[in-house]
Amino acid sequence: METLDFELALLPQLVDEETERMIAQCYYWDDFEKIAPIYGLDLNVYALPEQPYETHVLERAKRTLKKAQYTAFKRVWCALDGADQIALIDYALNHRRDHHDK
């Protein structure tokens, strides 16, 4: 568990505006599809993110962390189920927002 805490402490630096944008886009997509005809919107113009934001976080980890850190983070991250990953991303984004507000 200590290892888990330590590796996940990296998470706030692995979420960014793009992660936030991807989450926001997915969040209301189903409703958006329903209202599109009412507002005359052509949904073909838009596309949901090609990869889930859980994967986006992992890719960002690969790009920004040292190899050993990335390997450890990946091991812990991939052991979590999707719901936990999303909850942690949400937590990390809030942490990031609070940090930016100060």
Add this chain to the structure above:
Amino acid sequence: MTFDKKHRPRTLSDVIFASTDVQQTLEDYANNKRDKHLLLYGPKGTGKSVSAELIMRERLGSIWQAGLAEPFNAKAYAAQHDSFGPLLSQWNWQLSAGARAGCSIVDEIDQFTLPMQHKLRAFIDQYEMGVVIATTNNLHLVDGPLKDRFRPVCVEYPSIDQWVPRVVAVMAVEGIPITASQALVLLNGFDGSGRSLNDWIEDYVLRLQGAVHKLTNPLASGVTPSQVVTIHNTTEGK
């Protein structure tokens, strides 16, 4: 297509502002460099509403569609709604479409009652994922604390000289090339309102086009710059 629609500004850079500082600030908003709520105030016909729409359009970029960006008129909005749910929905749809942040226009924000202005203040304090662009001719009717949530930008009438490039451009599109000094002559007596500029130019275009047919050369397809001044002199005081 009507003359007015044909020559409506397509981008923010087409809009003429009296102040270059104002122009730069609004360009910053259009380029997503600023995120504080924006309040455009000033006399009617200075381009506040059209600027708001163009800023919103440029902020949304490739995801812009009319249905995602309908401006709200405060009076009409308040007649139908007593909360800002529809505004939040607009932001959510824009985010679903891939926007970095939501953006909504509230025209004539002073037309909201004070309780409604308080609700708007609470709304923008609660939700941070969008920007409100508001316009008003009556800044004094906007609640102080609500005003504080916005970046107020005063939009004033451009001078006659500042309208000249726009007149030259419009006349060129109409097939009537004129010089800046000739445009200045055409603007003699113009009151400076952007809303009436197209009407003003249209009058000249129609008179000039009509006059062309009366000129000695029946094959003339356009007017030369020197003819413009001649024709202006004959139509002065229209």
